[in-house]
Amino acid sequence: MHYWLMKSEPDEFSFEDLQRCRREPWTGVRNYQARNFMRAAELGDIVLFYHSNCATPGIVGLAKISKTAFTDPTQFDKKSDYFDAKSKPDNPRWSCVEVSFLESFPRLVSLEECRQSPALKSLLILRPGNRLSVTPVTAQEFREIKKLGSRK
DNA sequence: GCCAACGTTGGC
DNA sequence: GCCAACGTTGGC
Helix, strand or coil: CCEEEEEECCCCCCHHHHHHHCEEECCCCCCHHHHHHHHHCCCCCEEEEEECCCCCCEEEEEEEEEEEEEECHHHHCCCCCCCCCCCECCECCCEEEEEEEEEEEEEEEEHHHHHHCHHHCCCHHHCCCCCCCEEEECHHHHHHHHHHHHCC
C-alpha cells in the first residue's frame, strides 16, 4: 500500500470534476520521474488530490488508484496538447493510471498549513522548486494530512 | 505577471 | 558528455 500526492490545476481538472465523473484516467504526465511513480502505483493505493496554480493551493480530498499503469493514449493523439511525436506505438513512452473519487475533506489542507506542520517537514512538495505532478507520501505524512483535513 | 527552480534539447 | 539556451511549473 502506497500513498501518492497528485497535482491538478482546478481550472483544468478539479477535485469537484472527479467527484462528478467518479473516475478519470490521469493522462498528460510528461515527466519521467512522475511517470515512474505512476508505474509503481498499485491497485487501491491512496491518492491525495492537490489543487495547484490557484488562489489557495492545497490538498482537497482523497482518491484511489482504480487501474494500474497503462499506455497514455494522448501521446499518440495529434490533436491532443500532450501529443508526443517521438513516442512510438511499439514502445510507448508515457503511462497513466486511473484514479477514482474517495472522499472530500471537510476542510482544505493548504500548502501554507503543510509548511507550518512539523510532522510534514519532509513532504516532497514542500521542497524548493519541486515540480513533480506525482510524488510519494509516507504513511505518517498521510495520517497527519488526513487529520488536518478532518479537523473542524 | 514575475521569477526561481527545474527538466529538456541540441550543438559541439 | 558537457552545457547554454529554452520551456515549463507553480507559488506569490
